[in-house]
Amino acid sequence: SDSHFPVPISPHHVDYSFHFPQFFPSPNSDSSSDSDSRKIEFADIGCGFGGLLISLATLFPNTLMIGMELRDKVTEYVKERILALRISNPNQYQNVSVVRTNSMKYIPNYFSKLQLSKMFFLFPDPHFKEKNHRRRVISPFLLDEYAYVIKEGGIIYTITDVEELGEWMKSCLENHPLFEGLTDEELDADPVVKLLKCATEEGQKVERNGGQTFTAVFRRIAMK
Ligand code: SAM
Numbered sequence: 577s578d579s580h581f582p583v584p585i586s587p588h589h590v591d592y593s594f595h596f597p598q599f600f601p602s603p604n605s606d607s608s609s610d611s612d613s614r615k616i617e618f619a620d621i622g623c624g625f626g627g628l629l630i631s632l633a634t635l636f637p638n639t640l641m642i643g644m645e646l647r648d649k650v651t652e653y654v655k656e657r658i659l660a661l662r663i664s665n666p667n668q669y670q671n672v673s674v675v676r677t678n679s680m681k682y683i684p685n686y687f688s689k690l691q692l693s694k695m696f697f698l699f700p701d702p703h704f705k706e707k708n709h710r711r712r713v714i715s716p717f718l719l720d721e722y723a724y725v726i727k728e729g730g731i732i733y734t735i736t737d738v739e740e741l742g743e744w745m746k747s748c749l750e751n752h753p754l755f756e757g758l759t760d761e762e763l764d765a766d767p768v769v770k771l772l773k774c775a776t777e778e779g780q781k782v783e784r785n786g787g788q789t790f791t792a793v794f795r796r797i798a799m800k
Contacts, residue, residue: 583685590686596671616640617693618640618641618695619695619696620641625653625776626643629642632672634669642675645677647676658674680718684725690724693727694732695726697714698734729796731758732755737790745792757792
């Protein structure tokens with residue numbers, strides 16, 4: 577249950593030196609560098625085994641990014657994976673980290689208003705039954721929260737192999753006043769869109785099985 581993992585009381589309490597030690601030397605160290613004012617910009621919600629983050633880390637080496645994952649063992653695996661990559665590739669993968677948390681409850685504890693430029697929801701759990709739709713990670717209520725933490729021009733990426741969930745995520749986004757769909761040209765021009773299908777472990781499984789996927793990519797727009 578939630579009582580087993582600590583939650584920062586506000587985004588100011590997120591321990592950046594724990595997650596990104598090379599960018600944020602610990603306060604007690606001798607390093608004289610000015611404390612970095614950089615913030616986490618990408619969040620992979622329900623990151624699973626972390627494949628997307630690992631791809632993004634080298635594509636955007638100066639952007640801080642974090643995965644949020646509910647399962648303890650899976651989170652530990654991603655931690656180990658990142659540590660191993662940091663050791664075998666000096667100065668790389670320093671910008672990526674993971675945290676065990678329930679993203680449906682604690683997004684506002686991690687990110688402040690207009691902080692994020694990208695949020696990812698790749699192959700989220702479908703929760704088929706109508707009475708369980710409230711457990712879906714994209715919902716009208718949660719989109720309000722995501723709109724709060726994503727900056728104007730920031731992008732939400734979603735993909736699923738479950739058609740009904742794909743329709744649901746798309747319609748929630750279409751009906752939200754603070755999001756608009758990207759045009760086909762914009763989708764083609766965005767290198768991140770190409771990763772959605774193939775970078776994560778779930779995506780690779782769907783690809784191996786020749787499954788169809790349903791993508792919805794929306795931009796956070798200004799309040800009218
Ligand atoms: N995005 C990954 C991928 O594409 O391979 C994982 C997809 S997996 C089907 C869904 C993941 O979301 C699981 O690892 C699950 O533990 C995680 N998850 C479900 N609900 C969550 C929540 N409320 N907060 C954080 N993670 C959650």
